[in-house]
Amino acid sequence: MDSILITYSYYIWTIGCQMNRAESERLSALFRSHGYMEASHVNTADIIVVNSCVVRKHAEDKVINKLHNLKAIKSRRPNVRIMLTGCFVGQSPAELHKLFPYIDDFLRPGEFPEWLPQTDCAPAVSIQSDVSAYVPIIQGCNNFCTYCIVPYRRGREKSRPLTDITREIRQLAQQGIKEVTLVGQNVDSYGHDLPNKPSLAQLLTELNDIDGLLRIRFLTNHPKDMSSVLIDTMARLDKVCRQINLPVQSGDDAILQAMRRGYQIADYLALISRLRQAMPDIAITTDIIVGFPGESDKQFQNTYKLLADLRFDAVHVAAYSSRPGTLAASMFTDDVPLEIKKARLASVEALQKQIAGELNAIYLGQTMEVLVDGTNKGRWKGRTRSDKIVFFSGGKNLQGKTIMVFIEKTGSWSLQGKLNAISNSI
Ligand code: SAH
Ligand code: SF4
Secondary structure, eight states, X not given: OOGGGTTOEEEEEEOSSHHHHHHHHHHHHHHHHTTOEEOSSGGGOSEEEEEEOOSSHHHHHHHHHHHHHHHHHHHHOTTOEEEEEETTSOSOHHHHHHHOTTOOEEOOTTOOOTTSOOOSSOOOOOSSOSSXXXXXXXXXXXXXXXXXXXXXXXXXXXXXXHHHHHHHHHHHHHTTOOEEEEEOTTGGGTTTTSTTOOOHHHHHHHHTTOTTOOEEEEEOOOTTTOOHHHHHHHHHOTTBOSEEEOOOBOSOHHHHHHHTOXXXXXXXXXXXXXXXXXXXXXXXXEEEEESOTTOOHHHHHHHHHHHHXXXXXXXXXXXXXXXXXXXXXXXXXXXXXXXHHHHHHHHHHHHHHHHHHHHHHTTTTOEEEEEEEEEETTEEEEEEXXXXXXXXXXXXXXXXXXXXXXEEEEOSSOEEEEEEEEXXXX
């Protein structure tokens, strides 16, 4: 059906986590493999996809806003086909259809439209850049942290077969992709549901042998599931970047228990010291929720102190947002006033700005390996293996190249420098 759409163009609007970005890239690749073109603007697209997030109310509000805007487009151009996917689409698309009758397709996260058959063709390079790609390795989550809506929207864990992932990444490398980020809500539990129970460590070991691929990253890790084997594997494999996201969420044991995170602060500290022992240069980032129900000043101070002690490279901090249907929403009252949530958020941000500035200052005067992935205001842009953003001048045709950059200036969010020497022209 709908073969008339074949020569049409598509536009994808994405909000939310890296999983959504990965899924948008896949959808884009699928469209292109069927001959569709990417539209440069939503107003000219024949197919509009909204890849949504509802992890916090703020994100959900943005999605609803977007959908209202699309209603106007649909009434101006009734032939436009609108698709909604991502975590806004839960178990009952029929309910959503009543609320948004002008939307043509409702797809659960990671689902593809039936009228766009999946082909065996190679996934195209990512829409974000021709240098790096996000590759989903495990869908869903079995954890049910009390605050989190993700397991209700994405369902239970489902790993992709190891051979599918390696084949896909080999194809990406052949197309010129230099860096892959393996994504999942909890990549540490990768493989437990597959016949031979392959592990993330095994997957990394296989990927490390792929010619042309230079860097491998993965996220997100769960502190209760991260194994020593994985740490040793990271330390051993040259293409696996020494960089990790390990969300702690709170620095207080009672809050962690109310969140049902499955570990205590002592466990988390032990894990961080194992990582730093195995890889002294590892960059570690974390996620924090402030203002969880019942969080006292003292409990927040425990989080603040943990951040000051552990000195993360980056902290993603969010104010608690009560999500209907989650355990926390039914068990607890959202009793931390908004002004207090905001003040806690601001104090974490100020602390982290200072820490990141101090950590980045260490790179001043050093020469670092940068994988160039674009340009910004007339300068090249790339990332170090530790995932720091670097802007630099000098050199021609550097896109996709790995080069050495001399760092001349550092700040909390980025480094700046100049081209040193081409170290690698793979
Ligand atoms: N699977 C990952 C992250 C999933 S959601 C993990 O286990 O950490 C991404 C981030 O959103 C979380 O790390 C958490 O900090 C934040 N988040 C999730 N639910 C939230 C809520 N109800 N309110 C505020 N932040 C939330
Ligand atoms: Fe949500 Fe917890 Fe699963 Fe992460 S591990 S997706 S925070 S339920």
